[in-house]
Amino acid sequence: MMRSHRTARGLLALLVGALILGLWWADVRKEPSPAAVPTQGASPASPGDGGRAAALQQDKDEYARKALETLRAAGFTDPLTYDPERFLIQIPDAKGQQAQTIFLGNLYEEYRAAPPEQRDRALQRITVLGRAPGSPISYTSARSSLVPVVRPRAYFALLEIPDLNNLSPFPRPVEWRPLGEVLAVAIVLDTGDAMKYLGQEQFREWGITFDEALGVAMENLRSQSSEPLIPVAPGVCASGWRDSHDVSRMLLDEVVRRCKVRGDPVVFVPQRDLLLITGSEDEEGLLRAAELAQKAFQAPRPLDGHALRRTLQGWRPFLPSPYGKAWLAMRKLAVYSQARDYTDQRDLLRQHHEQLGLDLFTADFVLADDEQGHIISQAVWVRGVDTLLPRVDRIFFMDSELGPEAPPVAVVRWEAVERDMGARLLPMEGDYPVRYRAQGFPSPEQFARWKKDPKAMDVP
Numbered sequence: 001m002m003r004s005h006r007t008a009r010g011l012l013a014l015l016v017g018a019l020i021l022g023l024w025w026a027d028v029r030k031e032p033s034p035a036a037v038p039t040q041g042a043s044p045a046s047p048g049d050g051g052r053a054a055a056l057q058q059d060k061d062e063y064a065r066k067a068l069e070t071l072r073a074a075g076f077t078d079p080l081t082y083d084p085e086r087f088l089i090q091i092p093d094a095k096g097q098q099a100q101t102i103f104l105g106n107l108y109e110e111y112r113a114a115p116p117e118q119r120d121r122a123l124q125r126i127t128v129l130g131r132a133p134g135s136p137i138s139y140t141s142a143r144s145s146l147v148p149v150v151r152p153r154a155y156f157a158l159l160e161i162p163d164l165n166n167l168s169p170f171p172r173p174v175e176w177r178p179l180g181e182v183l184a185v186a187i188v189l190d191t192g193d194a195m196k197y198l199g200q201e202q203f204r205e206w207g208i209t210f211d212e213a214l215g216v217a218m219e220n221l222r223s224q225s226s227e228p229l230i231p232v233a234p235g236v237c238a239s240g241w242r243d244s245h246d247v248s249r250m251l252l253d254e255v256v257r258r259c260k261v262r263g264d265p266v267v268f269v270p271q272r273d274l275l276l277i278t279g280s281e282d283e284e285g286l287l288r289a290a291e292l293a294q295k296a297f298q299a300p301r302p303l304d305g306h307a308l309r310r311t312l313q314g315w316r317p318f319l320p321s322p323y324g325k326a327w328l329a330m331r332k333l334a335v336y337s338q339a340r341d342y343t344d345q346r347d348l349l350r351q352h353h354e355q356l357g358l359d360l361f362t363a364d365f366v367l368a369d370d371e372q373g374h375i376i377s378q379a380v381w382v383r384g385v386d387t388l389l390p391r392v393d394r395i396f397f398m399d400s401e402l403g404p405e406a407p408p409v410a411v412v413r414w415e416a417v418e419r420d421m422g423a424r425l426l427p428m429e430g431d432y433p434v435r436y437r438a439q440g441f442p443s444p445e446q447f448a449r450w451k452k453d454p455k456a457m458d459v460p
Contacts, residue, residue, distance in 0.1 A: 305333030
């Protein structure tokens with residue numbers, strides 16, 4: 001008889017909890033995460049974490065309640081919709097259509113980071129965002145205020161996971177395009193006081209395409225980007241505009257070329273107001289840029305930790321040689337970003353599957369570090385449990401029939417699993433970050449082959 005979704009969740013909680021608590025692998029230490037990233041050193045399913053998650057959600061809901069009260073006190077009389085799963089507020093226009101979506105994540109982090117005596121002031125920032133211009137607005141009047149924005153790709157992709165408990169009549173809230181695999185480009189209407197993300201409906205109303213609007217937005221940004229970059233170390237430059245569009249300047253070749261680097265240009269985008277540029281062949285420059293990015297990524301309102309290298313095919317995620325000075329710092333930044341994105345995606349997918357009644361478990365993306373301080377991502381594949389796996393460094397294969405405290409059948413590197421089990425790892429179309437539906441379970445013969453392959457097995 002097929003296990004229920006809830007039973008599968010409970011089973012995996014026991015298995016992963018036992019794994020991460022060290023019942024089998026006692027020498028794996030938990031890796032602390034930056035303050036702005038969900039804690040990944042312990043599995044989200046480990047004992048006691050359910051209470052912490054519930055407390056965090058309660059705190060976020062309380063912040064949203066205060067935000068709604070603040071908006072209403074500022075004169076917002078139309079019905080305001082709070083979406084707790086996506087942590088956003090939607091404000092309708094006079095026609096009842098969506099005029100503004102306020103994403104609460106960064107506002108909430110700023111509120112929490114503020115001293116108690118400054119929290120009311122931090123809360124008031126939402127009224128400025130809520131005043132972003134809504135429809136109708138003519139293209140003629142809007143044209144000079146269009147600006148491209150660069151944000152994490154998951155920021156937009158997760159908005160498109162449907163919530164069956166809150167079927168909104170609004171069209172896709174934001175139109176965007178992928179950038180460098182891990183980032184995305186959208187267009188905002190920036191009035192100086194507030195920004196409004198633009199969606200399909202607005203472009204349709206104006207009678208233009210996204211690409212046409214992006215061309216105009218790029219020219220507007222170019223006209224605001226004549227200032228020089230700031231040298232912060234030999235071969236490392238930083239932006240200095242502080243207008244919420246610093247990282248968008250990575251789209252302007254003439255800005256990137258202002259930094260004289262060795263090799264191909266490499267950028268870091270840890271905060272929207274900090275663009276760091278160095279060169280792919282500058283080991284010291286990469287290390288210094290990564291250190292600066294790491295500090296910025298730990299502050300409120302982090303953007304993304306990946307470094308991107310400009311190639312003939314455009315921007316691509318970049319890591320230097322693992323034997324170089326900068327590899328460890330850059331690898332940690334990239335994996336922390338993955339952890340954040342996978343955790344946010346997990347929560348929404350679990351809710352969506354539960355609404356649909358699907359017996360499908362969305363696996364955790366778990367981080368740990370080894371004896372050399374290298375950060376490792378891992379997930380669990382359990383016999384008999386239909387699972388969506390994140391792409392990780394290694395897979396723990398568990399046999400549920402052996403009990404929750406039994407050691408893994410094997411720990412295998414992702415590359416070997418993908419090579420030999422590719423037909424049973426089905427990429428889920430449209431998911432970002434990418435997940436794979438794990439079907440079946442390796443045979444005893446397959447485990448035996450892996451155990452003879454030193455490049456496949458991952459054991460302490």
